[in-house]
Amino acid sequence: MKKVIILTLLYLSIGTHLLAQETQQTTVEEIRDNSIVYPESMTKQLSELLKTWQIDLSKAEVECERGINVVFHDSVYLKRLHRMPTEMELSFNSVVKSHIEMYANRRREQVSYMLALGDYYFPMFEQALDRQGMPLELKYLPVIESALNPVAVSRVGATGLWQFMMRTGKGYGLEVNSLVDERRDPYKATEAAVRYLKDLYAIYSDWNLVIAAYNCGPGNVNKAIARSGGKRDYWQIYYHLPRETRGYVPAFIAANYIMSHYADHKICPAHAYNTTTALDTVHVNERIHLEQIAGVLDLSLSELRRLNPQFKKDVIPGDSKAYALVLPSEKMYTFIDKSDEIMNYNRSSYLTHRANTDAYLNGTATTQSGNTTNIYYRVKKGDNLSIIARRNRITLSQLKSWNGLRSNTIGVGKRLVVGKEAVALPKTEPVKQMAQNTEGGSTGETETVNQFYRVRKGDTLGKIAQRNGVRVTQLQTW
Template identity: 45%
Template sequence: MDTLSIISENIIDEVEKDSLDFLEINPVDVRWDLNDTINTTFSNNLDSLVYTWYAKNTLKTKKPHQAPIELSTETIPDSVYIQRLENIPSLIDLSYNKIVRNYIELYSQRRRSQVEMMLGLSEYYFPIFEEILDKEGLPQELKYLPIIESALNPTALSRAGASGLWQFMYGTGRMYKLDINTFIDERRDPVKASYAAVKYLKDMYKVYGNWHLVIAAYNCGPGNVNKAIRRSGGKRNYWDIYFHLPKETRGYVPAFIAALYTFNYHEAHQLFPQPSSLPVACDTLLINEQLHFDQVANVINISKEQLRELNPQYRADIIPASKDGYALKVPFQYSAKFIDNQDSIFAYKKEFYFSIKDKVVNPSDRYQKFAHVTPKDKAKVYYKVKSGDAIGLIASWFHVRTSDVRYWNNVRRNLIKVGQKLVIYVPKGKESYYSNFNTMGYSEKQATLGKTVASSSSTVSTTSSTSNSNAPFVYYTVKRGDNFWTIAKKFPGISNSDIMRINNIKDDGSLKVGQKIKIQPKS
């Protein structure tokens, strides 16, 4: 999970406990993205002119070049926050209390860099949300929901399986007509998922007629909101049912209000949008034939990474054939190139990317059959994952990129298992050399890179305790922000599961700052 996802998942944990006094809430209860030449030149200049117009008229002011900002330590009075919230045109009640204040301070003080990243991303995503909300007649303020749902990360995936900017669960996504199969997950499509989210919100408003309750229901489901209403004696005010809501939902409305405030008054807190890699303007093309991102990238010279970024709904870099067609979003300046070279794009190495000529890609077919074709001048070898292996280590031993290993093996979030067989493509003639890695120990594999493995870390105290392999244990003190993955990275050859097994710990939630855990370094 990337940084932005982590922001949205862990944001509730940073609320100060003393902000809960006004509701007498127990702190323990709150946790919670030449003619031809002339014509060509004219066409290119025209495209450039239009793109420049878009840039001038859509970009917000960026952070000025200046010395580092010295933040004022002066406390902002409640009256200022209250007045500012009252000045924001909103159909949704923007309540203010100590919980809301503390979330505002979280966004504006303690999470500044992440908020500036989201401000930059909002320049791309907010116009999409605003257009759909306007078309459906819903309050524009609802565009801030994806801030707390996914931190504007279209590939965000929660532990419960919710996916996309709006964090739809599989069942709810299918209920609202989102296509989810081997090749496509429309929960990650910014446009289609936004339409689905708006329909869901409209349905909830018909039920509750109160936006606070609608927002709460979006987070925990209408069933939990209904239970809270019953347990409160039929009250339908969010703050009246606060205690009866699930713990992870109690801070959801305050976080929404604080996000709305911060985005409206970011300059007052010296927060400025950080430029993102997303383009200012895009064009959408309707694709009916099967198409691989590599075909587009190689013919019109666009980055495949950018295609992935703009089209996160395609899981295998493949757009399946469809009578109705699927959308392909490209930066505005590339749309004319695509149209001019359309036949060449679809014909480019067609047999290479699709194993059977003119066969329609059926989403029910296996992913690997279409996605993994042996690269030119490469041979395929298999590597069996061992305890302590990580995607980055394996990639370094085989002299390939980590992203390639993930792509070849459909690995998400670097998650691999002991015993899993990974496909690796290596130079022809070197199959035997790389196959030997299956019989080497960790030290031997590291030695091929010129690296020597130390038996223990000089910065960590050792003890006389031993494991079955007779290697000494070392103790590591958990620091703020640590999890099993970050700790394992400090000890070569050690995996998350090694640490969890030795310490008899089942999940990251069991780690506490200051806790000492045992590590058994690999020899």
């Protein structure tokens, strides 16, 4: 009997030690913060998050019981975090708890919204992370960065799902200009963010420090490490970090928790009306407005914007380089078949700011009724600029000038101007001295006097001909 009691006490001692060790690894009770700064995404109005998607928060997905929040004991949170299948440390303390309660109480509708969008975005994030061998739970980083809003812009200008600053985004190959902002491109921004996170992990070898550095930059994390005496544990440098970053890892842990245990808190995914499961990509080689595409393909402009948020002004500048356009799969072949119709659909209405430039490149600037018409050719597989120029009996420089090309690279399917045809002009009084009567004039004979004109920058044959009251064909003959 005595032996049994001793063995029992021994097992209890070992079990208590293991439990204490487990608790020590997952809770950091000494952390207290009475001035928590929540991530910007947790404090924005929900209406801002619903602009891009048609979300019905009153409708829940099937088999989900919606109700008021259920509050749990700290030990329940601790146990749930510890049991999550993750290689990352998901600690629990009062700061983490405050972020969990923020989501479970005050931001319940936001969680519903993010759960609906998660079906669209999370598979994309997971694939990119898995390709690099990184923890899949990092897919929840955009939850605290942008609340899964691809066009989110922070107070300091960080943009997109992954909230890239312009300098960092460009450093990771994202294009940012007046028409295109690839920080808003879900695919490209995700690939760039994964590379950035991988680079940060190569520096710190600790995911909590990586997440902190993603938020405030490696410089601030390095300063916090130095101020703490060289400690490289997030919770040990907590008070040395910027106030806005201190709550960042707790928010990330809370996001992992709430996106996994939302049902335990009676939160249901909202219903998204316009989620498209089957998507495809086509490359655009012309300057096109999204409304032109919407009009011909019978798509809503809001859906095109949702699928292609990188085009800030709804313009795809495909005449400078090819851009990927995401479409519902059933519309892809229609887009290819009707590409000419799309490009010409109300072009003058949607691309009015291009009128002067287009006219200059096409050689029809400043004309009223037009003095030339363009002859077009669509590039086929195996073509190059030299072959196209030779086939149409024009010079390579003419071909490049007419089409505004700066290099010899050309994409299949692009429409090129390969020639110009003269169009009859209304009768105009010729410039004096172009053809004058002789002063004697009585014989009816005329004397031809050459009038010379020095070509200026920006001139075209059509422009010169109209200015001097002659035809393009006459200029070419003379």
